[in-house]
Amino acid sequence: MEIIFDKVTFVINKNTPLEKTILNNISFNISNSGIYSFIGASNSGKTAIGDLINALVVPTKGKVRIGNFSNGGRKIRNINRLRFETGYVYKNPYDMFFNKTVEDELSFGMKYFKYKTDKMSLRVNDALKLVGLNESYLELDPLSLNLVDAKKLALACVLIYNPKIIILDEYTNGLSSNDKNDLIRLLRILKTKYKKTIILLSKDTSFCYQVTDYVYLLSLTRLIKEGKKDILHDQELLASINLEVPKIVSFVNECNKKGHEINYYTNILDLIKGVYRDVF
């Protein structure tokens, strides 16, 4: 399913003293399945991109196309179908929960979209297992969970109705390293086996560098640069837009500055081998 942004401008509270521009003349084009990341510091308009794709807000100028749907000011016919095909995990996971138990929360999406309702209990257990929770959570109140478990449950609520596009907004904040490794494994399965389009909105460059296929850099409402992940090797560019250089890249850059030739590896074990070969 393809996503096209055509010269989109988005302004909130228009014609009032509180007027604020969130996105400024942004155009891009996503056609194939894969992992795409939008990286930027806060106040750069990442969340607005997620909201526009899910048609929660309407652009002020320009047009957004998602498959056969178009979000451009007119009323969208059959909007439930659009919400069914684009799953969106919010920044604050507690915003998504309104049922009394985890089981109701998970099965709500399937009931609402009338998707494979005869296999309900099987899919509930599978979705929990996929994100790394177990059956003991089924009877708990979702609002009483801690932050990490709440984030995992929010992802399971989206995966259960099998959307074609998955949007994760600031998902990696506050996760431990084991959870991040599990997430990398899950995203790779979703990409290769099920051909999903995954959109990461994040400022965690070290995480995005490990999984992403294509990078868009945002800063203060504008799209600055796009390209393969080698644009994250540019230390001055990242520093000028208030982002951290990925840890593994900053070490390789330090080596290359001293005149040694080390390739840009994404895995720490490959990096060790590369350095070992160069020293001896």
Place this chain on the structure above:
Amino acid sequence: MKDYFKYRYSKDIEFNLNEKTHLIILGNSSDFFIDTLLNNNDKSNVFIGDVELNNESIQTVRKRMCVVLNKHLNVFVGETVKDEIAFGLESLAMSKNEIHELIEVESKRFKIDKLLEKDPNSLGSSDKVKMKILSYLIINPKILVLDNILSELDYNDKLLVLNILKEYQNDGGIIINVSNDVEESLYADKIIILYNNKLVCEGKTLSVLNEEKLLKRLGIGLPFIIELNKYFMDYGMIDKYQLSNEKLVGALWK
């Protein structure tokens, strides 16, 4: 004063903290630890100075210890950022002029002096966190507890906040940072690991980070630069820890 903060939970957890310490708590029972600090619990005893936490002393304890919660990041008491920061000072009955001057000075340190008249709901996530930390730090508590909140900050703001916390620590404060991100442990002087409501490990930063197998089994992991050092030591390429990229590169190619 020695051992200002004392914490006990039945027989499983027991530790004391002096003034001028920066402690980081890792592991999977962070929300349980925060819960025992906020509410009176039958099994736990928390001493702050000469006062024990219970229903009568809760006013004194709140004045000496502030907890910045991740769950309350979108809950506000004031209409503007300035009201939000002034709330703690007003309830301490300071005069209006003093409050005004104090906020002017402190907001410049945190670089949010241009946002004072704005609505807190319209701020970006990084500015929101800075405002929350300032609104607690301004009443000058003895103990500051951070619940998983530094991961929401931008990179430059993170360095700024960690510098300010360092100054606060040198003035005699105690910082308890409850976190899942092991990279933050490099800024602390002491690490405690709580796992399944039990104390597993306690000690100075580098001596705890030395326990590689334990940290990996509990799912905490290692900071990137320490992990790199470990592998190079296993291959016999360096013989002691180098905690910055430049020093490590210098030691590798002698």
